[in-house]
């Protein structure tokens with residue numbers, strides 16, 4: 001009894017943290033006008049709510065399917081489906097669900113550039129502003145072919161979010177928020193990619209300009225095909241070393 005209580009507490013704690021961590025920068029995959037969020041849970045429920053896609057090789061495109069069930073007593077409509085990264089595409093069979101009805105949601109994840117354990121969430125919003133979430137877990141294994149790939153984080157389909165947002169940004173803080181935070185985390189303390197807090201100014205300047213030599217961390221300087229000017233790289237490096245521990 002005691003054990004299961006502890007387990008429940010741990011689960012709730014983990015769940016709350018995962019929710020908080022996933023909150024920033026939603027990508028609106030299909031936005032049908034703005035919806036007032038209610039903060040309530042929708043009766044449109046994903047089935048399952050966590051889907052483990054197992055091990056994949058980097059570069060694979062992974063297709064998955066989950067159901068969305070209407071567990072309520074009235075017809076409800078899916079007005080929005082959002083995922084944080086544009087590498088996830090989502091398409092429901094239908095958006096209108098009568099009481100007790102269900103539909104399939106087709107999901108495709110492009111795993112290029114990913115590695116290790118990756119968690120993606122998709123958030124549904126119904127016509128009343130109520131929401132539901134499904135989590136997709138996958139483990140991306142190194143793929144020697146992806147290492148030699150000609151694709152880049154700055155290519156057409158990735159550019160809108162990983163390149164363009166740097167344009168016109170002047171301060172280190174703004175540049176970091178535009179093109180670094182999604183991998184290196186808030187205040188450069190690390191997330192998907194390592195913490196940047198142990199480097200000095202010239203090391204940062206060098207790595208940001210030239211990259212690390214892998215496609216996971218490409219060269220960001222404009223004369224190497226990246227989005228940042230020398231001036232922006234200097235401002236960014238200065239801001240990172242100014243962060244307090």
Ligand code: HEC
Nearest residue numbers: 025027084085086087110112113114153157158161182192
């Ligand atoms: C619409 C904006 C958008 C587009 C387009 C986009 N991304 Fe992202 N990407 C994000 C955001 C936001 C995050 C951080 C949140 C997350 O992990 O979903 C992210 C995270 C990542 C990460 C960190 C690992 C991870 O998945 O958590 C990698 C690698 C990545 N993107 C690669 C790509 C590649 C490669 C493309 C093009 C095929 C791409 N992204 C297209 C917005 C985008």
Ligand code: HEC
Nearest residue numbers: 153179180183193194196199204207208212214216217220
């Ligand atoms: C798509 C994810 C992604 C984005 C965006 C990204 N990085 Fe990285 N970065 C990585 C990964 C992954 C590594 C680890 C080294 C590797 O795999 O090549 C790394 C490594 C680094 C390193 C070396 C850290 C070390 O200790 O080895 C620095 C410095 C760095 N990045 C700075 C930045 C800055 C500044 C930005 C924004 C201009 C940025 N990165 C944007 C993924 C990313």
